[in-house]
Amino acid sequence: MSEPSSSGNGAASEPLLQLESVDTFYGPIHILQGVNLQVRSGELVCLLGGNASGKSTTLKTVLGIVRPRNGTVRFEGEDVTSRSTSYRIGKGIAIVPENRRLFGPMTVLENLQMGAYLQGGGTKEAFDRVYSLFPLLHERRSQLAGTLSGGEQQMVAMGRALMGKPKLLLMDEPSMGLAPILVERSFEIIQQVHESGVAMLVVEQNANVSLSIADRGYVLSTGRLVLEGPAAELREHEDLRKAYLGR
Amino acid sequence: MAEATPPPSAPSATQIGVDSWVTESDERRLHRAGAWGAVLRGWERLPPPGKLALVTPAIAVPFIPIVSSGNLFNYGIFILLYALLGLGLNVVVGFAGLLDLGYVAFFGFGAYTFAFLSGTHHEKGHVFTHHWPAELSIPVAIVLCGVLGLFLGSTSRRLLGDYLAIVTLFFGEAFVVFTNSADPYGVTNGSNGLANIDPLKFYAFGQHLTIASVRGYYWFLLGCVIVVLVVLHFMSESRTGRAWKASREDPLAAELMGIPVNRLKITAFIFGAGIAGLAGTVFAAAQTGAFPQNFSTQVLILIYAVVILGGVGSLTGMLVGAAVIIASNQVLDSTSPPNLQRVLFYAALIIGFALMFRSSWRKLAVVAASTVALGFAAHAIASAAWPRGVHGSVTSGGFLTGAIKHWVLLPTNPGRIADYVYVLVIVLAVSLTQLKGWWRVALAPFVFVFTAFLWENLLIQQPAVTRYVLFGALLIVLMAIRPQGLFGTARVEIA
Known part of the structure; x- marks a missing residue:
């Protein structure tokens, strides 16, 4: 060791x-x-x-x-x-929990805002950063998180965790x-x-x-x-x- | 036959790693064709204030016949009062997802606080005379209710689901017991309650303004409802509103985002309690009295019926829920004209049957035609073979007298027969839910005709019983066709 x-x-x-x-x-x-x-x-x-x-x-x-x-x-x-x-x-400290645990009936945008709850809902800079990492989230921002696929939910979960910098x-x-390709x-x-x-x-x-x-x-x-x-x-x-x- | 043709490769093969379900979700979205589809899409695109603006006249129009008899403000007061109570409960149950069964206690506490601050009562040699103006006593009552909400919320903030429900139910019952038995100290005057409460008296700019008429309370309550609606709308769109939603959906995940879940629960309790307190003060002033039985579990059930019917979490829904539940409740009161009750009963019956057969116009038409035919046929047979069966009179007729006289059997002395039919209708209604397809179509006219018989011969004399039967049926039907309530949004289960 x-x-x-x-x-x-x-x-x-x-x-x-x-x-x-x-x-x-x-x-x-x-x-x-x-x-x-x-x-x-x-x-x-x-x-x-x-x-x-x-x-x-x-x-x-x-x-x-x-x-x-x-x-x-x-x-x-x-x-x-x-x-x-x-x-x-x-x-x-931020966490991407096991099984992602998104807020299903809330939109992607709202999920991201929840990630920055302690920062007052997220600065523009934080959004820009998350959207540049995951451009897809910007596209899907008004879609309900529960309707996304597993891989996309993973992105939302990571984006949400990164919102609080x-x-x-x-x-x-x-x-x-996740499917092997998505892993x-x-x-x-x-x-x-x-x-x-x-x-x-x-x-x-x-x-x-x-x-x-x-x-x-x-x-x-x-x-x-x-x-x-x-x-x-x-x-x-x-x-x-x-x-x-x-x- | 070794040579199998290879499957033709799909013309636009799905890209690996791209989820076709999501990328094509817009194409897959169910598009209802025709005018109804356009209406539905338009409704979905409408912002909440627009929905409200459309819904309000829709509620107002059915009351035009009542306006003419001068009852609008009487009915309207109760509708608005329960809309206000529904809005408050919606914060706790709808926004924060807490099953609070002690809610009615805050309503009562507001009323009693107002009575104490703005009223006169003599009790055991003590005389309590505080005549605070309403602009002072209403805010104080609201704040005290909020404090009580803080107390209940912080003692039970770690309780979830059923546990919270039981504890808050005890709290609500404890309030009624307390008001009944705090007599020795002359605070609540026991089961006699407090009378001689001031009406709403405002003192502003050197002017006294007293709201004394029913009409005045109607407008004042309408103002309260609008203010609360606006506040709650902005609240639900705020960071706190979203955090409520998040901690309702997944408290652990919310906690992991740093959301103070427990503090938000208490905030919801405080808000709900404050709104209930406001409703309590207006209620006490309008009735110039507060009595323990005004805050019983029955009232709680009505408030919950409003919230469930309207759709948990929806603001517009509370107004609609209150209009439907409270209008039916008031119409089916023993004091209101029987003919109005009759109209409501048949309307409910027809809507219920229409919903049951809504998937097929053909079946619906068959049921309607055979129901009408069955009534006249039964009447014709009875008048030939059993004259007593058609010689009764229509209870307080109105414009439907003619139709009923020739369609429903009205025995001269229906007592025993009506009791048997009561049991029969229950059996038939249960069988109706178990049957499928054309068997259901065959049975439905009988259920309708027997129910009409039951109503005309028995229930119309006891409308108060009927309304609970009706509410029960209403909620069962709602459960089957729209579990999220009229205006609620369906839950999306996360994979």
Whole structure:
């Protein structure tokens, strides 16, 4: 296992997001066990793991929907462990939730406005940015989000998350429920967003695709981090290959 | 036969990665042909104020016969009052999606607050005489209702669905119990309620202005409804309005966007309570009294009927819902002229049957013709074989007397027979819903004729019973043909 290393774009400065020995419980059940995780600014980190390994719980802990029993969550060096979800979102975290969770009976435009709720509904600049990333959304802006196809809904979900100009974008299983061609497209978009300077933490089961674009990766197994390192190293890792990459 | 012809490649093959369903969605949109289609498309394109402008005369026109008998303002007051209550409840139920069954308590609280601030009552040696002018007591009542809404909202903000419904229902009942039993302190005067409340007295620019006539309250309420409509329209188009919608559709996703879901719920409660409080003050002033039974669960049910019929979440719908529900409710009151009730009953019956057979003009025509024929045939047979069956008189005739006398059987002493027919009509109506196709067509005329018999011989004497039967039937029919209400928008389920 290699140290969280010098790869990636992060300078020696403080990490953007830092989880320090986080323990999370659902009632009596110990979910996350001493998880240490960092995302530096501008970095694309993927968090891999099978079913029930605690991936989504990690994201919920980052957002404050689940409070850890022990350990701290830091964002930009500030301890946000006891802060509310909306405080953290206001600080610059955004999420593309699992299954996208768009507001179906609202238009694409309204969905985007909701993404910038804390900024008062979105500046023109934010709209321009999202529309230039996803020109299709501009075309479909007055269509109800629930009537879009899966791939287009994914774009709306990403656009919505980017409306608040986040410093860190969390993505929960972006490939879920998408056709293989759309998974590829989706990850191209993720990479594009990443290149525009947004740090990302991508939670995925699809190790192959996510490692191909990530700077670093972590592997969770039943609530513990079992592997971490630069994406290139992880791709070559024997156990991981057997367990996830199937080759 | 090994050689199968390859399937001809589609001339305009769908591009991979492009969702044809969406790119062609405009072509796929159902275009109704003809005039009706043009009307529907025009309606969809109309902005809300335009819809309102079209709907208002449509509501007003049927009341022209009532105007001539001088009842418009009497009916109009209740319609506007319930429209106002519906608009307030719509904020809580429609915008924020919270099932608030204690809503009527805010209506009552507004009325009692107004009574306390602008009224005289003697009680157990105490004399309460505050004669605040209305421009002071109405805002105070609204604000106090808002505070009560804040209290209810913040204690139950973590409750969802059924839990919220039960807690708020308790709250509503607790209000009625409280008004009934807070007697010892002389605040509410128990079940006798508070009388001697001032009418709306405004004091402005050195002038006293008192609203004393029914007509005056009609115009004042109309003003209130318009102001509330305008405020709510802009509210629903605002950032807060959209956030309400978002947290109603998916509270977790809304929370993930940083939307303060709980705070918005409380805001909705406060707004709803304030509007109900406004309605309460005007109600108390118009009736110059406030009594516990004015704020019972029955009133709550009427308000919900308005909201459901009009279409949850639609502002225009509240006016239409109030007009339909409250006008029927008032017309079917024991004090209103029976002939008007008769017109309403047959209109409802005919509309119901027309909706049931709306898919086929042929069936509808057959049903109509055979219903008319069946009535006359039954009448002819009865007058030959059973003279007593046609010798009764038409209850308070009016212009329909002639038609009814020759079409409906009117026994001289219908008591027992009418009771049996009541049961029979229920059985027939249930069977009608279970039958399909031409069997339904065959049964329908019998249901119509027996229902007419039942109405003429039994129900017309008890219109108050009829109205609940009618509301029940109305909501069942609505459920079947337009679950989102008359003006509601259909839900789009997300994949």
